[in-house]
Amino acid sequence: MSSHVNTLPQVRTWRDIQQAIAPKAMSSEGRKRLQVATAKTVGVLFALGLAGWGVYEAMRIWEKNPMAIKSPVKSAPVKFVDSRSDGVLDQGWVTRTLALPKSAGLMELDLIALRKQLLASGQVRTAVLTRKFPETLVVMIEERSPVARVRAQVGAAAAKDLLVARDGVIYEGVSYDAALIATLPFLADVPLKLVQGHFQPIEGMDKVADLLSTAHANIPALFSGWYVVSLSRYALDGEIIVRSKDIKEITFGTRESDFFKQIAQLDLIVEEGHVQADHPALSINLAVGGSQVPVVFEIPAVPAPGAKKNPTVKPSSPAPAAVRSEPQRPSAYFTNLHFPSREL
Amino acid sequence: MIGELSQGRSLSIIGFGECQSRGVLKGAVMDFRSASDATHSALLAAESNAGVRIDEVYLAQAGGHLEGFYNEAAVNVSAADNMVSAVDIDTVMRLAKAKALPEGRMVVHNIRRPFRLDGRLVPDPEHLVGQRLEVGYWTVHGQENKIADNIHVIRGFNVPVAELILSSLASGTMVTSAEDRQNGVLVIDIGGGTTDYALYHDGCAYATGVLPVGGSHLTNDLSLGLRLTDGQAEKLKLRFGSGTVTTRDKSEKVWLNGDFAIGDRQFPRQAIEQITAARVWEIFEVVKKRLGATFVPERAAAGVVLTGGSSKLPGIAEAAAKVFGITARLGEAPGYINENLRDPGYSTALGLLFFGLNSSSEAAANGRRRSGFFSRLFANA
Numbered sequence: 001m002s003s004h005v006n007t008l009p010q011v012r013t014w015r016d017i018q019q020a021i022a023p024k025a026m027s028s029e030g031r032k033r034l035q036v037a038t039a040k041t042v043g044v045l046f047a048l049g050l051a052g053w054g055v056y057e058a059m060r061i062w063e064k065n066p067m068a069i070k071s072p073v074k075s076a077p078v079k080f081v082d083s084r085s086d087g088v089l090d091q092g093w094v095t096r097t098l099a100l101p102k103s104a105g106l107m108e109l110d111l112i113a114l115r116k117q118l119l120a121s122g123q124v125r126t127a128v129l130t131r132k133f134p135e136t137l138v139v140m141i142e143e144r145s146p147v148a149r150v151r152a153q154v155g156a157a158a159a160k161d162l163l164v165a166r167d168g169v170i171y172e173g174v175s176y177d178a179a180l181i182a183t184l185p186f187l188a189d190v191p192l193k194l195v196q197g198h199f200q201p202i203e204g205m206d207k208v209a210d211l212l213s214t215a216h217a218n219i220p221a222l223f224s225g226w227y228v229v230s231l232s233r234y235a236l237d238g239e240i241i242v243r244s245k246d247i248k249e250i251t252f253g254t255r256e257s258d259f260f261k262q263i264a265q266l267d268l269i270v271e272e273g274h275v276q277a278d279h280p281a282l283s284i285n286l287a288v289g290g291s292q293v294p295v296v297f298e299i300p301a302v303p304a305p306g307a308k309k310n311p312t313v314k315p316s317s318p319a320p321a322a323v324r325s326e327p328q329r330p331s332a333y334f335t336n337l338h339f340p341s342r343e344l
Numbered sequence: 345m346i347g348e349l350s351q352g353r354s355l356s357i358i359g360f361g362e363c364q365s366r367g368v369l370k371g372a373v374m375d376f377r378s379a380s381d382a383t384h385s386a387l388l389a390a391e392s393n394a395g396v397r398i399d400e401v402y403l404a405q406a407g408g409h410l411e412g413f414y415n416e417a418a419v420n421v422s423a424a425d426n427m428v429s430a431v432d433i434d435t436v437m438r439l440a441k442a443k444a445l446p447e448g449r450m451v452v453h454n455i456r457r458p459f460r461l462d463g464r465l466v467p468d469p470e471h472l473v474g475q476r477l478e479v480g481y482w483t484v485h486g487q488e489n490k491i492a493d494n495i496h497v498i499r500g501f502n503v504p505v506a507e508l509i510l511s512s513l514a515s516g517t518m519v520t521s522a523e524d525r526q527n528g529v530l531v532i533d534i535g536g537g538t539t540d541y542a543l544y545h546d547g548c549a550y551a552t553g554v555l556p557v558g559g560s561h562l563t564n565d566l567s568l569g570l571r572l573t574d575g576q577a578e579k580l581k582l583r584f585g586s587g588t589v590t591t592r593d594k595s596e597k598v599w600l601n602g603d604f605a606i607g608d609r610q611f612p613r614q615a616i617e618q619i620t621a622a623r624v625w626e627i628f629e630v631v632k633k634r635l636g637a638t639f640v641p642e643r644a645a646a647g648v649v650l651t652g653g654s655s656k657l658p659g660i661a662e663a664a665a666k667v668f669g670i671t672a673r674l675g676e677a678p679g680y681i682n683e684n685l686r687d688p689g690y691s692t693a694l695g696l697l698f699f700g701l702n703s704s705s706e707a708a709a710n711g712r713r714r715s716g717f718f719s720r721l722f723a724n725a
Contacts, residue, residue, distance in 0.1 A: 008442035013451040014508050017492045019499050025376070026500040027384045033502035 077103050079135040087143030088175040089123065094139050097121065106131050122171025122198075123163075146173055147209040148229060150187040150202075154194065161186075166209040168201030183224070185212070185242070189232035204234050207254045211240055214259040219267050222246070239287045246270075246281075253287030262286040265293050345685075345693040346394040347700060355701040357685065359394025360693070361386045370537045370556040371407025373493040380500045387501050400506035401498050402696040404514050405452055406538045408556030409487040415443045416457075416480030428461065428469045432477055440481045450491065453484040453510050455549045465546060484510055484552055507703060512540030512552050514695030519651045519675025519688075522547065529646035530639065530668065531675070532631060533692065534654035536560050541631050543639060551638045555630055559654035562623050569619045570611055576600055584613055585620040587660030624660055628667035639668075647671035653689040 023031055083094035098114055111129045118127040118141065126142040144165035152170070153159035163173040164187060173181060187208070193200040208229055215223040225245035233239040234254070242250040252262050265286055282296040345360040363386045367378030391398055417439035421428050441454050458465045461474035469477055495505050516531035525544040533540040539555040562585060567577035584598050597610040632639060648664045648671070655674055664672035677686045677694060685694065 008438060009444040011442060011445060011451055012488075014486075014491050014495070016450065017488070017495055019495055019504060021496050021499045025496065026502065027380050029384050029388060030380075030499075030501045037502060 076106060076135045078106050078109065078137050081137050081139060082132070083139040083141065085141040085143055087123070087141070087145070089141055089143060090175060093174060094118070094141070098137075098139070100137070106133065106135060106137065109137065121174070122165070122169045123174055125165075144169060144171065146176070146181065146184055147205065147212055148187045149181065149184045150190060150192070152192055152199065162199070164202060164205060166206055168203060168205035170199040170202065185226045185229045188228045188230040188243075202231075204231060204254075207234075208240060211242075211252055211254075211259045214263050218260070218263050222266070222270060237287070247284055248281075249283040251283065251285040251287045253289065269293065269295060345690070345697060346390050346396065346398060347697040348394075348396070349701065355697055357682065357694075357697065358396065359390050359392075360685070360690075361389025361391070361393055363389065365536060368537065370558075371405075371554065372409065372490050373497060376493065376497065380497050383497050384501050387503070398501075398503050400504050402507045402509060402700045403494060403498055403505050404511040404692050404696055405486065405491070405494065405508050406511040406535060406540055406554055407486065407490060408538065408554055409490050410452065410484055410510070410554045411486070412482055412484045412552050413443070414480055414482050414551075416440055416478060418476055418478040421475055421477055426473045426475055428472050428474060428477055430470060433459075433470060436477050436479050437481075440479050441483070443483065445485050448488050449485045450488045451483055451485050452491065452508050453482075453513070453552075455482040455484070455513075455552070456480075457482065457548055457550065458546055482549060482551060507699065509696055509699050510540070510542070510552055511535070511538075511692050512542040512554070513549060514693075514699060515540070515651050515675070515691040516542040516544065516549070516649075516695070517698055518677060518691045518695040519649050520544065520646065524646035524649070527645040528643045530631075530635075530644050530648045530670075532628070532648060532650050532655075532664065533652040534558055534627065534650065534660075535652045535692075536654075539627050539631065539652075541635075543635060543644070545643055551635060553631070553634050555627065555634070557623075557627055557630070559652075562620050562654065562657075565619050565623050566616065570615070572600075580611065580616055581620060581657075584616045586617040586658045587621055587624045587663040588666075589614065589617045589621050590659060591617055620657065621659070621663065624657065624663050625667065628664055632667060641668065641670045644668075644670055647673060649673060649675040651675035651688045651691045655688045 023034060026034060078100055081091070081095055081098065081100070083089075083091050085094075097117055097120075099117075100109070100114075109129075109131070111131075115127050115129055118124050118129075118139070123143055124141055125144050128140040130138045130140075132138050144167070146163035147166050148164045149161050150164050150170060151159050152162050160172075161181075162170050163176075163181070163184070164170050170192070187202070190202055192202075208231070212223075212226075212229070215226070222244065226242050227245065228243040230241040230243065233241060233251075238253060238255040240252045240254060242252065244250060250266060252259065266284060269281075269284060282298050283294075284296075285294045288294060346358050347355045348358045349355055363382050366382040367373060367375035367380075368382075373379045387398060417436050419432055419436045419439065421432055423429055423432075436459075437456070440456075445451065457480045458467060459469045460466070460478040461469045461472055462476055466472060491508070495508075498505050512531060512533050515533040516525075516529075520529050520531060526547045528545050529543075531542045531544070535558045537556070537558045537560050539558050541553050541555075542549050543551045559581075563574060563577045563581050566572060566581055566585075567574055570577065570580070572580065580598075580600065591614040594612060594614050596613045598613045598616070599608055599610055601608045648661075648668050650660060650664055650672065651674070654660075661672040661674055675688060675691060677691060681694060
């Protein structure tokens, strides 16, 4: 059947008639319409061609000289850099870091690249750059606050002290008060990873920051003696070890008990007089939890028979505890604690 | 007449223009320039009336050169389970349409009649079970050069012709209802130079035809019979012409102008009516003869519907009823058509818009895209 259908005669229909006619055969109105239609067609084709050429040119310029596209209009050069920061970074630092060319126009500035320059310093958490016409660049900076220090040595260079923020970012502090920095404890036993010239953020710094801020707020006198915070057991046991002037090792737990309770327990131990200069504690383990706090004391040196007591050695007076009134001290909440002590 | 399609579903008639026909005789272009000028002035008037530019034209075809024939084909259903497939339908349709035409003739319309599956009429045989599928087409064909002339007149306005539609089909669709066409109806469109007719059965056109005789022949008869100019004869025809002789008083006379000016004359009214009625009667007789056995009064329950400019002649419906032996009436445009466009002379133009709406809806329903921006852009240029 199909072969039969394929041999059917071709029937011509009116659609086979060529509709186009010569302009001569048209009426004047028809010719006018033809001219308009032709002009419209040419116009559309021209516009399309123009658009295509424009796209091609733009792509070509973008590949060769992007700045030519970025500065389509002549703008006034930047005269002022208005910097605002919530920290210690000042106008001078911002100006030095941005290092804008003298004749740079406001519209020519690559704000994204400038922002990257600012963020290259770990001290800057966020940076927002805006153009304020006609000639001012506004820079708003949010800074990181240092929580601790860490000593690092890269290659053969001399070791230097860096600052660590709450989010673990390690950076060189700029414009900080040296006295303030000196009060920050050092981080110890922290594996530092250097990637492309920058240290990777330290994990667990949020816990350390919580501990330090709690201690700083509640036991400022004891806190002033903390000089090392060790994270050697943080990864495995979730414990933070603090070394201080008075107690060689204070262990804080991060898993169950909150820092305020542990700080209160520590404060009570010190307050009750268990730790004294002539009866120093080697370690206090606050990570055990509950009301049990193992305290290890150092055996006082036994004077040789017949030896006279050194008259210059005075029993060290406990650290001034009356920073705050008595009921406000955290130890006031733990009056019935039991301290199983063990002498070595 | 200009219609505006909204969302492919509804059509609003937004403008129309008309002018005196020139350069066309019996539906064929005799003077290209005159015909173009007349057509283009009507198109311009329609555009200015509508306030838009015409995108495409649906063109009615009339003229003595248009003829029709019926051809049918049958195939055996190919599937083993005797279920009719789309391939069977396509095959039988192609076979039915494939009939070679004489040299210089080309198809204007292929009007399909309902399918027959094992002898029963079915509108859509796909997925029905049967053994023999038949279909017939009424093919309307015309002289290639005359059709091309018509198209070129429109193209001279730099507007493409989207579709050619037989004048009788256009007007017939407008003045009859679907129910009329289902029950059987004969539509006669008496125009200026031609008379078109279409016979409908079972909801589709069974036969169509064109007589090269129209209202202008009535005018010509009066002009010859009463020795008048064409203008005077036209005036008398419009004022006193009739499809049947109703005046019994031979002495009753009518004035040519009625203004008693020099040259105004009197004519016997009965003579005017006799001349016009004789021509009208003859037109109907020829239509009946052309239809031959296809016309069965019992299968035209909806009767004869008259339309076209000359159908306004008084008594013409009575004449048609007597000749065909069935009821006859004047066609009326549907109620939703504006009062100004309800004249029978507009029925063909309204029918063209109706066809345009249907073809757009079919295109939308079949997922076919209408010509896009670029094809229109280049088509007009």
